[in-house]
Amino acid sequence: MTKLLAAAVAGTLVIAPVAPAFAAAATPPPSSLDRLTAGPQTRLERLTAGDGMAGALSQVRTPGGATLTLRSGTAERGTGQPMIGPEGRFRIASMSKPIMAAVVLRLIDQGKIDLNAPVERYLPGVLRGKGDGAGIDGRKITVRMLLQQTSGLPEFVNAIAWKEPFPDYLQVALRLKPTTRGSFAYANTNYLVLGMIVTKVTGKDFRQASRDLILQPYGMRDTYWPAKGDLGIHGPHAHTYGVIPGRPRDRETDLTDRLPTYEFGSSGGLVSTPEDLNRFWREAPLGKMTATMVPVKQAGWPEGARYGYGVAWMESGCGQAYFGAGDMPGASVFSGQDQAGRTGTVYVTGVADTPEKRQHLIDAFIAGMCDR
Template sequence: MSKLLPALVAGSLILAPAVPAFADASAPSVKSRLDVLTTRDGMPGALSHVRASDGRTVTVKSGTAERGTGRPMIGPRGRLRIASMTKPIMAATVLRLAERGEIDLDAPVERYLPGVVRGTGDGAAIDGRDITVRMLLRHTSGLPEFVHAVDWTKPLPDYLRMALSLKPTQRGTFAYSSTNYLLAGMVVSAVTGKDFRQASRDLVLKPYGMHDTYWPARADHGLRGPHAHAYGVHPGRPQGGVVDLTDQLPTYEFGASGGLVSTPQDLDRFWRSAPLGAMTGRTVPVEQPGWPAGTTYGHGVARTRTSCGHAFFHGGDLPGTSVISGRDRAGRTATVYVTSVAGTDRQLRHLLDAFDAALCSR
């Protein structure tokens, strides 16, 4: 999580709380929290989907699925671009391969991608022989974030090549960077001999029952199946202002760092099946500005304290969508998303409040 890119990709595959902690969710209902997002914050639609540890599910909706129509917000099988919520799914894929002995988390990236990770220019100090797979998953590799350097009004560059020319952060210290997961996907492809998309389908999506989750094809600019419309500023055409982005975002290029399309129902399935013990072991403190106080980060999953105890979560932003999803220790899962990016501190605060209410209301 980090500050949103000014008027463009808005932190792109990153969701960053801009406040020190979750608020007390004991009084306001989930519906009232969602209504704040769709009234005061101007979000077209908002949804919360919760599954209790005993299997009961509750879906709460606010706003509309399409501006100007009055259509009710879509339900829990509605598809959305999940942006950086892709990262926990890719981390689970890597951990499955590690469990099978095909990836050593403490081996250098060089073992799997020989000669690929070599910095240039301001990034001359970057070297794949010094970076382990575990560092990629925990964002401690020192690899810089490519998102903030892209000129989205021009043809898209080679993201990895761009990242390798940027000044690195301090290796060993948490610094969120989507570049880590671009490389994690490449490691998966190298080890399996398959595109990382197919590998994740075989190792995670299918076994977890995430049947409505898919990787967009290169030519996909829209969403398949039922979905709400998404609204925001097109990163390549910011002069156009807020528009309907539903069929205008080619998220294929974000790949392993943020390219998946899923549903709240499938994200619940992920949290119920994910190897949280492995994903939350050996965490590192998150000291970047914008994260809740006391947050730690493991292998693709963050851990923080909500108003009802500790929770494991991740989130993501793209123009047209912000999502936060996670679970508590008892197995209660919650996903909250809105159909416009939570681009201000206030909107993000309210999104986090809605997630807290969803996870903690009983």
């Protein structure tokens, strides 16, 4: 999911771009990025020394296989321990969406899902709005609309308290006023429903289906879905810092072993590494994922961005790039591939929860991708 947890970060859950779950402030024109005077290491250090993130990491891989990994900050506050390398696992939040979109496209290739079919075909009677959501109707919403965030389904993230017992997120969404169907409006609810469709057509939990169809075939060995009740991160990882969901007035704390990542589901529940995310971009069917794109006219996205099936597009300052991003308490990530085939991932062990911090994260990504 890229919106941060409702109360934890303005307008984003772990599910959307920072501004709606992945991106936050609009990206300034490429000419203002002054990438010639501020290289990738400088951009990365601005996130730690300037923005106060505990740690930051960037990894870029060329089509030929050469990699450049840059680090800044610490893996754990108060220890002086250097930031962990690209093998470090972290909660990728809404960067889970491109991966789930790839799962759906694989099932379309297998003839198990029809891109233009209504949700009603797979989940009969499930999408029926109530109260303020009376206009929601699964007979009028297609799989394509879910993938492209144009279904009109409302965002459930800001309508829940994020504490146990957790509610049925879809039922919460079905009682909220929908957005305009056919126009882009980022909502984690779209990918929540896609996860339900994947489970229905495969007969497997969407987590297992994604392992079988994408994670294992792509060689993403260090990417996993946390189990219910699992509050930590398995394997090598840096500590992550933020505000406990539902307690926005609290001070920043170590959230490494305190987040129920399972609850973020198909919209943002994956744990991965920079190496695995860059591997995903090399393997993903980007031609299909970007075959049809819609304009993004929503605050918090790079200027001129367009959105396909789980993947967005922008002008990077040195060419075009496809990307995904995500935020959740304790981590923000921006990851993608340019048209030349370079892949890059930048993440921080804090939250890019202001327009300025979000822009700095995007700048670090662009600087890494443009540093030839």
